[in-house]
Amino acid sequence: MPSGCCCLHLVCLLCILGTPGQPARADDCSSHCDLAHGCCAPDGSCRCDPGWEGLHCERCVKMPGCQHGSCHQPWQCICHSGWAGKFCDKDEHICAMHPPCRNGGQCVYDGGGEFHCVCPPGFHGRDCERKAGPCDQAGSPCRNGGQCQDNQGFALNFTCRCLAGFVGARCEVNVDDCLMRPCANGATCLDGINRFSCLCPEGFAGRFCTINLDDCASRPCQRGARCRDRVHDFDCLCPSGYGGKTCELVLPVPGPLSTADMPPRPTSAVPVPATMPAPDSMGAGLLRISVKEVERRQEAGLAESSLVALVVFGVLTAALVLATGLLTLRAWRRGVRPPGPCCYPTPHYALARQDQECQVSMLPAGGPLPPDLPCEPGKTTAL
Numbered sequence: 001m002p003s004g005c006c007c008l009h010l011v012c013l014l015c016i017l018g019t020p021g022q023p024a025r026a027d028d029c030s031s032h033c034d035l036a037h038g039c040c041a042p043d044g045s046c047r048c049d050p051g052w053e054g055l056h057c058e059r060c061v062k063m064p065g066c067q068h069g070s071c072h073q074p075w076q077c078i079c080h081s082g083w084a085g086k087f088c089d090k091d092e093h094i095c096a097m098h099p100p101c102r103n104g105g106q107c108v109y110d111g112g113g114e115f116h117c118v119c120p121p122g123f124h125g126r127d128c129e130r131k132a133g134p135c136d137q138a139g140s141p142c143r144n145g146g147q148c149q150d151n152q153g154f155a156l157n158f159t160c161r162c163l164a165g166f167v168g169a170r171c172e173v174n175v176d177d178c179l180m181r182p183c184a185n186g187a188t189c190l191d192g193i194n195r196f197s198c199l200c201p202e203g204f205a206g207r208f209c210t211i212n213l214d215d216c217a218s219r220p221c222q223r224g225a226r227c228r229d230r231v232h233d234f235d236c237l238c239p240s241g242y243g244g245k246t247c248e249l250v251l252p253v254p255g256p257l258s259t260a261d262m263p264p265r266p267t268s269a270v271p272v273p274a275t276m277p278a279p280d281s282m283g284a285g286l287l288r289i290s291v292k293e294v295e296r297r298q299e300a301g302l303a304e305s306s307l308v309a310l311v312v313f314g315v316l317t318a319a320l321v322l323a324t325g326l327l328t329l330r331a332w333r334r335g336v337r338p339p340g341p342c343c344y345p346t347p348h349y350a351l352a353r354q355d356q357e358c359q360v361s362m363l364p365a366g367g368p369l370p371p372d373l374p375c376e377p378g379k380t381t382a383l
């Protein structure tokens with residue numbers, strides 16, 4: 001038995017039995033309900049089968065979309081007089097009642113509500129609505145999918161409506177989407193049609209190459225070291241006693257420096273007097289480098305060349321101090337002293353004299369004697 005019949009009998013059975021717990025009405029609806037298209041409900045109303053409608057289930061349901069038609073069975077569309085088509089929407093008298101052809105075109109009825117227009121020279125289209133204008137004369141001038149517009153042929157010139165990503169009078173120019181440099185971090189921009197793509201360098205990702213990949217995500221550092229992310233690289237902050245890219249090396253513990261490990265000191269050619277201290281004692285404060293200082297510099301990663309340069313600089317400083325002391329002592333031994341308080345320097349042969357005499361000039365004749373003036377050694381006093 002078809003499934004539709006089963007559903008129909010099930011609906012009728014429900015109508016007969018009614019709702020449980022509710023007594024059936026005494027009046028019978030069979031006198032006014034079309035039992036061929038429905039059944040009576042417990043309340044005395046008609047319950048229509050699928051495809052039927054109305055108060056007494058007397059009307060069939062037309063095909064959805066049927067405009068000028070009717071039905072004898074559900075889901076039919078029987079066209080009325082003067083209408084045709086599957087949905088009865090095409091006028092059979094269209095050429096006579098509503099001529100669709102424009103610009104002097106002639107309507108020809110083809111039957112079944114179909115027609116066509118015979119257009120005069122210079123016009124075309126289904127209803128002869130288009131004129132052979134600039135677009136037709138140019139022969140599809142727009143490129144890259146552009147649409148030619150000339151006001152249906154009545155414009156003096158044509159224009160091209162370009163698709164996104166193209167410009168120009170005929171849509172011949174592809175817009176450079178990389179002109180604004182959308183890619184970051186030195187990425188290469190690849191132009192497309194109304195789009196672009198970024199070729200990211202190593203260490204970056206994302207549409208614009210703005211995401212720096214985390215090189216510490218794999219936890220490359222050993223010995224519990226802290227990882228510091230860089231651009232396509234990483235650094236490991238190793239704990240004391242470890243080194244290497246990932247802190248995989250165990251560094252040796254430095255011991256105290258011996259005299260054999262110290263660099264040789266350059267010798268000075270300046271003679272040292274017996275009364276002056278030795279160069280080693282004068283430069284000891286400058287050249288003394290403790291073991292702790294060496295260890296600290298080794299831990300700080302000071303290069304061996306820098307340490308040698310530091311020692312050489314200290315030696316040169318000590319030599320300069322020693323030379324200055326020697327020159328000062330030599331000048332002192334030669335007896336060079338600062339000049340005395342007299343106005344003129346005293347000759348060297350007069351240094352042995354204890355009493356300096358002042359030179360007195362001759363007085364003019366008949367002149368009065370001046371009062372006693374103080375005399376300074378080595379200075380001439382006029383009388």
